[in-house]
Amino acid sequence: MPDFAVSEEKNRWLRTKMAELKVREEDLDENFVRSSGNGGQHVNKTSSCVQIKHKPTGIIVSCMRERSQSVNRFLARRELLERIEAASGVITPEMKRIEKLRKQKDRRRRRSAG
Numbered sequence: 001m002p003d004f005a006v007s008e009e010k011n012r013w014l015r016t017k018m019a020e021l022k023v024r025e026e027d028l029d030e031n032f033v034r035s036s037g038n039g040g041q042h043v044n045k046t047s048s049c050v051q052i053k054h055k056p057t058g059i060i061v062s063c064m065r066e067r068s069q070s071v072n073r074f075l076a077r078r079e080l081l082e083r084i085e086a087a088s089g090v091i092t093p094e095m096k097r098i099e100k101l102r103k104q105k106d107r108r109r110r111r112s113a114g
Contacts, residue, residue: 001014001015001018001025002073004070004071004073004074005068005070005071005074006070006071006074010074011074014074014077014078014081017081018077018081021081021084021085021088023054023080023081023084027054027055027056028052028053028054028055028077028080029052029053029055030050030051030052030053030073031050031051031052032047032048032049032050032051032069033047033049033051034046034047034048034049035047035048035049035064035067036049036064037064042067046069047069048064048066048067048068048069048072049062049063049064049072050062050063050064050069050072050073050075050076051063051076052076052077052080054080054084057084057087059080059083059084059087061076061079061080061083062076063075063076063079082094
């Protein structure tokens with residue numbers, strides 16, 4: 001697996017998480033396309049958007065958050081692993097965050113209605 005332009009600790013975490021979920025690099029189909037949005041001329045000239053498809057599950061993730069292609073490759077893999085984990089029924093940190101926000105909204109709605 002290639003090392004990405006993030007800390008060694010994050011690269012190590014990605015490797016262990018992929019091994020834990022049994023996701024291999026050979027199972028990933030990776031494409032690079034031009035990003036859109038902020039970034040100016042740099043974004044218009046480089047293909048920094050990363051699209052990854054996990055062949056066994058058919059899950060597709062697209063990431064164009066950063067200007068760096070290497071960082072986007074890392075972020076796309078991280079998001080793909082979260083989606084695979086969520087599909088298997090495990091409660092992910094992102095799911096916990098969303099549930100917490102939902103509860104806060106409900107609480108505010110009840111307070112304003114009363």
